[in-house]
Amino acid sequence: MSRIKNLLAENEGRIYVYLKDNSVANQFMIDAESEGFTFSDGKKPTERKPSDIMAVNRNNTINYVGTVGHIAYQSTDKIGEEPLIKIDYSEVLKQSK
DSSP: OOHHHHHHHHOOSEEEEEOOSHHHHHHHHHHHHHTTOBOTTSOOGGGSOOOSEEEEOTTSBEEEOHHHHHHHHHHOSEETTEEEEEEEHHHHHHHTO
């Protein structure tokens, strides 16, 4: 099952994934790794700790969004000219059961 790659296929724009608790965050990192995602330096997702918001990129990488990304998540619907797509990963998990 390609939960994260489906998010990329179904949405145009910059994708930020909200991870509401440790269980959801850990599952996201496991799913990302199993779907071939890495951090930009090649590290596997499960080799790092997740944050509460992670970005998913079209080049099969994920990254932390940092302070500015957290502010953007709360206050805007665009990053530059791209729409900001906000996904609650706990909802993705519920839908895929």
